[in-house]
Amino acid sequence: MIDAKFEILSGVVKTALSKVESCSLTADIWTDTGNNQSYLGVTAHYLDEAELKSMALTAHPLDQAHTKEYIAGMLRNVCVEWNIDLDKVSVIVTDGGANIVSAAKNVFGDARHVICVDHSLSRITTVAIDQSPLFEILLTKIRSIVAFFKKSINAADEIRALQLKEVSSDADILKLIKDEPTRWGSNYAMLERFIKLADKVSLILLRYTSVQMLTGSELAAATEGRDLLQPVAHTITELEGETVSLSGKVIPLLKNMKRNIDSMSPTTEPVRQLKTMFQAQYERKFKDIEFVDTFSIATLLDPRFKTLYLCPLAHAKVLKNVSDMVQIANKNSTTNPNKISSFAPKAGSNNLWNFHHQMISNKKNFSILATSVNKIVIIELQGARIIFEP
Numbered sequence: 193m194i195d196a197k198f199e200i201l202s203g204v205v206k207t208a209l210s211k212v213e214s215c216s217l218t219a220d221i222w223t224d225t226g227n228n229q230s231y232l233g234v235t236a237h238y239l240d241e242a243e244l245k246s247m248a249l250t251a252h253p254l255d256q257a258h259t260k261e262y263i264a265g266m267l268r269n270v271c272v273e274w275n276i277d278l279d280k281v282s283v284i285v286t287d288g289g290a291n292i293v294s295a296a297k298n299v300f301g302d303a304r305h306v307i308c309v310d311h312s313l314s315r316i317t318t319v320a321i322d323q324s325p326l327f328e329i330l331l332t333k334i335r336s337i338v339a340f341f342k343k344s345i346n347a348a349d350e351i352r353a354l355q356l357k358e359v360s361s362d363a364d365i366l367k368l369i370k371d372e373p374t375r376w377g378s379n380y381a382m383l384e385r386f387i388k389l390a391d392k393v394s395l396i397l398l399r400y401t402s403v404q405m406l407t408g409s410e411l412a413a414a415t416e417g418r419d420l421l422q423p424v425a426h427t428i429t430e431l432e433g434e435t436v437s438l439s440g441k442v443i444p445l446l447k448n449m450k451r452n453i454d455s456m457s458p459t460t461e462p463v464r465q466l467k468t469m470f471q472a473q474y475e476r477k478f479k480d481i482e483f484v485d486t487f488s489i490a491t492l493l494d495p496r497f498k499t500l501y502l503c504p505l506a507h508a509k510v511l512k513n514v515s516d517m518v519q520i521a522n523k524n525s526t527t528n529p530n531k532i533s534s535f536a537p538k539a540g541s542n543n544l545w546n547f548h549h550q551m552i553s554n555k556k557n558f559s560i561l562a563t564s565v566n567k568i569v570i571i572e573l574q575g576a577r578i579i580f581e582p
Contacts, residue, residue: 202274205247210275212238217276217284218308219267221258221292230254232263234270244436249274263295271299283486287311288477306486309442310428314376316473317424321379323469326462330413331371331379333406334386337393338368340403347396354392368393380425383418387411413460420463420470423452426544440494442487443501444548446478451547482506485513500551 209215215238223230231251238245250270256262271278284300286292288307296305321328341347355365369385371378386393390411397405406414427449431438453471458464482488482502488510491497499507 205249206275208240209236209238209247210277212280214238214280214282215276216282219284219286219292219296220308221254221263221287221289230258232266232270234267236274236276258291260291260294260298263292264298267295267299288315303485306484309446310376310431312477313424313428316477317379317421317470318373320466320469320473324462324466327413327417327466330406330410330417330462331382333404333410334382334414335370337397337403337405338370338382338386340400341368341393342370344400347400350396351389351392354395377421377425377428380418380421383414383421387415387418409460413462416456416458416460416463417466420453420456420458420467423449423544424470430544437490439487439490440497441491443481443491444497445544446481447501448544448547450474452544483509485510489513500548 215236218235218237220233221230222233231253233251234249236247236249238247250273252266252270254262254266267284268278270276271281278300281300281304283304283306284296285306285308286296288311293305293307321331341351351368352365356362359365366385366389368389369378369382371382390406394405397403427445430441430445450471453467456467458467483506488502488506491501492499492510492514502510
């Protein structure tokens, strides 16, 4: 019955995918460590009228060495199996692994491949921590404390009892969190929760000799480390989501994140070391992010950002790219443009967007003129005339 149901539902999906004008794919190789089996996962994302839909197509077991040729063949097979025309794939997103990146570029071309920003951010954070031995020693000590509370029923009961004196219900009780290598942003989550409960943890550990609480200087370093990792964690959170398009936010978010981190002045050596390593990893991974067409065009066409985050070279390149796209669309219009007010992201609990609001307040003539002509939108942007189909 399951096989029969799969045949029916997969037929519906194949029909839908064969009719879409374009779609994007995400591809990832992951391993089921329990069974020591690796898989290639592929998900399709496409528009159904005005709704963005995602469909997990396959988790195909891999039974050969993960060479770029083998993975490329698998990607082609997935597209053939699900009636996806290769020419209709506008972009494919992968992690930064050399084999899957080469395979994706081989099948779809360099211009249609982008790396997963969330995965890359998480990866460079992990590498920066690995290259910061003093900060890694601090994290190891915190992990041992967290592990102690996870294993000791008495200690767990005590920290719960101390919290019950301050909160109204069990639902408000917090537990210590252990970071996980495969969970994005888990280093920050562990530090944030540990610092929130540090006074209670310290009080309880006075009665135990098997594990030592952080010293005052170590706790100060943990607090600065949490503050340094906070913009990264918030950026990863903002870039998560499957029902909205996020490409236009990538460049602004990354630049605001970096400005937040660059503006920090850690006083503890472990965090100074971490900051230096993270900045080096960021430059290695994201220094050319403005020149990735998928992201720069989406940023330009987002009324919140336009050219605010593009350097002159990237600005010129993206205007040329969009100008080339314009040649395909309607070229003439006689309707009167209607003024559309500019708008910006709302400030939340974090300060990722503070730099954006400062830029807006200092930017003159930050507005657009738009006209709709037969579902074609014409935008007047700083003297450039842009036409695109929404």
